[in-house]
Amino acid sequence: MNWLAQRPIVVSFEVTDSCTCYCRHCDHGGPKDDSKNMRPADYRHYTETLKPCVVQVSGGEPLMREDLCDVVRNIKLANGLPYIILVSSWSLMTPQRYLELRDAGVDQFSVSLDFPDNRHDEFRVYPGLYSHLNDVIPTCAAYGFDDIVLNTCITAANVGEINGAADQAHKWGVNICYSAYSARRTGCRDLFPGTPEQLKVLNAQLDRIEKRRDESNWIVSAPTTVNATRHYFETGGAPGCKAGLRFLVVTADGMLQPCSMQFKRYKLEDQEKMVNEFTMHNVCDECYVAIRSNLDKNFPQLLRENVANYLSFSRGTKAKPTGAGAGC
Numbered sequence: 363m364n365w366l367a368q369r370p371i372v373v374s375f376e377v378t379d380s381c382t383c384y385c386r387h388c389d390h391g392g393p394k395d396d397s398k399n400m401r402p403a404d405y406r407h408y409t410e411t412l413k414p415c416v417v418q419v420s421g422g423e424p425l426m427r428e429d430l431c432d433v434v435r436n437i438k439l440a441n442g443l444p445y446i447i448l449v450s451s452w453s454l455m456t457p458q459r460y461l462e463l464r465d466a467g468v469d470q471f472s473v474s475l476d477f478p479d480n481r482h483d484e485f486r487v488y489p490g491l492y493s494h495l496n497d498v499i500p501t502c503a504a505y506g507f508d509d510i511v512l513n514t515c516i517t518a519a520n521v522g523e524i525n526g527a528a529d530q531a532h533k534w535g536v537n538i539c540y541s542a543y544s545a546r547r548t549g550c551r552d553l554f555p556g557t558p559e560q561l562k563v564l565n566a567q568l569d570r571i572e573k574r575r576d577e578s579n580w581i582v583s584a585p586t587t588v589n590a591t592r593h594y595f596e597t598g599g600a601p602g603c604k605a606g607l608r609f610l611v612v613t614a615d616g617m618l619q620p621c622s623m624q625f626k627r628y629k630l631e632d633q634e635k636m637v638n639e640f641t642m643h644n645v646c647d648e649c650y651v652a653i654r655s656n657l658d659k660n661f662p663q664l665l666r667e668n669v670a671n672y673l674s675f676s677r678g679t680k681a682k683p684t685g686a687g688a689g690c
């Protein structure tokens with residue numbers, strides 16, 4: 363219905379600009395002025411107006427909001443939609459908070475993992491982060507809800523660790539998806555894996571990932587998404603973006619943006635204006651982040667890869683839509 367009505371399929375609520383980390387591949391980092399953040403009750407109006415199928419609750423670091431459970435409760439409607447994905451570094455996650463957020467309405471937890479060891483701390487500029495994840499992730503996974511998905515943003519720094527991250531997911535008993543680094547976010551092209559040597563490593567790593575798939579859908583990124591990600595790195599771009607139409611961002615202060623890297627801002631009631639002014643004339647090809655890559659498909663493919671999986675069952679629990687989560 364959203365596809366036909368020209369409404370967004372996915373909305374990313376950036377509930378705060380503040381973050382606990384200073385990641386090398388991100389334009390956020392550290393504390394920010396949060397005085398203009400939307401209140402929890404405001405999110406109900408935005409959800410009812412935009413009517414997304416999937417909502418990403420992200421930041422910054424969303425766990426920095428003490429009222430995050432109230433935010434989630436206001437996003438989740440009585441019919442069980444939207445499907446809510448919390449995108450976080452998990453630097454502030456505890457088992458108690460995990461259970462509270464599940465109870466509030468989070469359907470999936472997307473946890474950023476750049477390296478399967480202490481190099482993750484260096485990349486995120488957060489000492490002790492990997493050790494914390496090594497404790498809290500398996501503890502939460504042991505509850506058995508099968509709702510935790512590691513997200514590894516592929517960069518030149520970790521292109522050789524794609525399967526290492528998958529090994530870590532297996533060890534912790536969780537799932538994994540992959541997203542692609544964009545130099546547009548920071549302006550740093552050194553982290554873009556585009557040299558022949560890097561592409562050779564990338565393809566070998568992704569070939570192995572494809573061989574590791576099984577019926578449990580623990581590798582959440584669809585084969586079509588993985589193949590398109592290869593092409594993005596090989597060509598250095600991906601034209602045809604539908605930011606503002608198929609997906610959009612709601613900033614912490616309540617403005618609409620086509621995406622997190624396009625800063626033309628619109629009021630809530632002006633989404634149609636954003637489509638006409640921005641989406642229909644958008645020539646940006648500089649990213650293939652997860653929120654885009656999972657929606658950059660024709661309607662039958664999107665339906666087959668997401669709705670079919672959502673209505674199936676995996677490991678005895680609800681399966682993960684392959685169009686899930688964006689990178690953080």
